[in-house]
Amino acid sequence: MANVNKVVLIGRLTRDPEVTSFANGGKVAEIGFAVNNRKKNQQTGDWEEVPVWVELKAFNREPGRKLADLAENHLRKGHQVYVEGHLALEQWTAKDDGGKRSRTYVYVDNIEFLEKRAEGAAAPAGTAGEAKGGAAKERDLEEVPF
Numbered sequence: 001m002a003n004v005n006k007v008v009l010i011g012r013l014t015r016d017p018e019v020t021s022f023a024n025g026g027k028v029a030e031i032g033f034a035v036n037n038r039k040k041n042q043q044t045g046d047w048e049e050v051p052v053w054v055e056l057k058a059f060n061r062e063p064g065r066k067l068a069d070l071a072e073n074h075l076r077k078g079h080q081v082y083v084e085g086h087l088a089l090e091q092w093t094a095k096d097d098g099g100k101r102s103r104t105y106v107y108v109d110n111i112e113f114l115e116k117r118a119e120g121a122a123a124p125a126g127t128a129g130e131a132k133g134g135a136a137k138e139r140d141l142e143e144v145p146f
Contacts, residue, residue, distance in 0.1 A: 005086040007106050009054065010114065011035035012080050017058070017071040029071035031056040031108075033083070056083060058108040067108050074113070084110040 014032035021027045033056050036049040058067035075081065085106040094101050 007083070007085045007087060009033070009035055009083045009106070010080070013075055013077050014053065015077050017075055019068060019072045027060045027068040029058040029068040031058060031071060031075070054106055055103065056085065056106045056108050058111065067111060070111065080114040082112040082114055083108055
């Protein structure tokens with residue numbers, strides 16, 4: 001039987017990324033994220049936005065994009081982004097009572113900015129043409145939607 005583990009989201013950061021660096025040179029950014037579902041209120045008949053809170057993890061990968069660095073340097077609370085990723089279940093034993101704990105995360109495979117960048121701001125490294133394997137041309141940077 002085939003399996004698919006793919007997540008595609010557009011939403012906003014609920015807090016600034018929290019970055020952890022490791023002794024082996026690795027890095028991970030934990031990102032609070034929210035998307036809205038629409039739900040009809042049965043009493044009023046009005047459509048309401050219902051937030052869904054999601055925890056993301058972005059890693060620096062070798063070879064590949066440095067998603068933790070990208071998040072740390074360019075993402076802030078309130079920014080709207082497009083995220084592609086996959087679900088991952090993390091399990092551990094709690095230090096305080098020895099109980100088993102678990103949490104589902106979306107591990108980020110790709111992230112794209114949906115906010116316009118400020119006038120005169122430099123484009124972040126690892127975006128546009130660079131993400132496709134080559135250096136971004138000046139013309140390409142003007143077409144990037146951030």
